[in-house]
Amino acid sequence: DDEYYEVKQLVFDDRTVRNLLKLFNKGTLDDITWIISSGKESVVLAGRGTGTEVAVKIHRVHTANFGRYLDYIVGDHRFVPVRDREKLVYLWAKKEFRNLKRMWDSGVNVPRPIDIAGNIVVMEFIGEGSVPAPLLREVEELENPREVRDLILEDVKRCYVKAGLVHGDLSEYNLMYWRGRPWMIDVSQAVVLEHPLSYSLLLRDLERVINFFKRRYGLNSTDAREVAEGLVRERSRLEGDQGTDT
Structure with a gap:
């Protein structure tokens, strides 16, 4: 169909095909089954590998946002x-x-x-039967929005x-x-704390x-700056403890 043709034309260039073949030859991929999403900078496909569903994210070369990428790479000592x-x-x-793994x-x-x-990242598929889980904005009603918000904030804390x-x-x-449960996705731009x-x-x-949770669910507003400063203090204490141990 038209969507498949568009993705084939814009994504499956010779370099991407070679990279896909590497993943098939290694046994990482067994099949590609469906197009999940198609954006300006990447396309995500559903597939199968080693007996389980996987997501195959292909970063587009020709339409990459050069300046935006550099904003997040410059200042990251890993790259x-x-x-x-x-x-x-x-x-x-x-x-x-590397951000996902970390x-x-x-x-x-x-x-x-x-x-x-x-330019291809293979990761766990969040969803079932090649149908991806909904984005948080697409969920019409949460049974316990406060719990979901707190789970997200807890993940922000673990991340930091x-x-x-x-x-x-x-x-x-x-x-x-x-x-x-909420799941963080699209982590290419994630930066180290030294950035x-x-x-x-x-x-x-x-x-x-x-x-978002205040606007949609009327939850009492938590002060973002207060939360951020608390995370900075906790990270500093952790680094201090590690320095003492060494």
């Missing part, structure tokens, strides 16, 4: 900025994979990272204090809701989450 478009997109995909290892509720090849990362674009558009924008991004993430 060296590049000016070549293809190399930058590969770096962006690598950043997403969050997952710290107990943050994110899709489990599985594999990476060039344990993983040493700030999501950087957290909102009802980048949170899925599945089996009673010059980390605190302002943390504050923006908190404000968006808090304001």
Whole structure:
């Protein structure tokens, strides 16, 4: 159909096909079954690998937002900025994979990272039967919105204090809701705490989450700055304790 043709034309260039073949040859992928979403910078496909459902995120090379990517890469000591478009997109995909792994290892509720090849990241599929879980904004009614909000804030805390990362674009558009829990997605832009924008991004993430639940469910407003400063203090205490141990 038209959507498949568009995705095929814009995503399945020679480089992407080679990267997909690597994943098939390694046994990471057995099949690609469905197009989940198609955006300007990436396409997400449903697939199967090692007997389970997976999500296959393909970062587009030709339509990558060069300036936006660099804003989040410059200042992140884990990566060296590049000016070549293809190399930058590969770096962006690598950043997403490493952020997912760091969050997952710290107990943050994110899709489990599985594999990476060039501009393609394979991760756990959140949903069932090739049908993705809804975004938080698409859920008509939550049984216990306060509990869901607090679970998100707890994940923001784990992300900051344990993983040493700030999501950087957290909102009802980048949170899925599945089996009673929220899931953080789209973590390519997540930055380390040493990044010059980390605190302002943390504050923006908190404000968006808090304001969404206040606007839609009428929850009493929690002060985002107070929460952010509490996380900074807790992270500082943790670093101090680790310094004492060494």
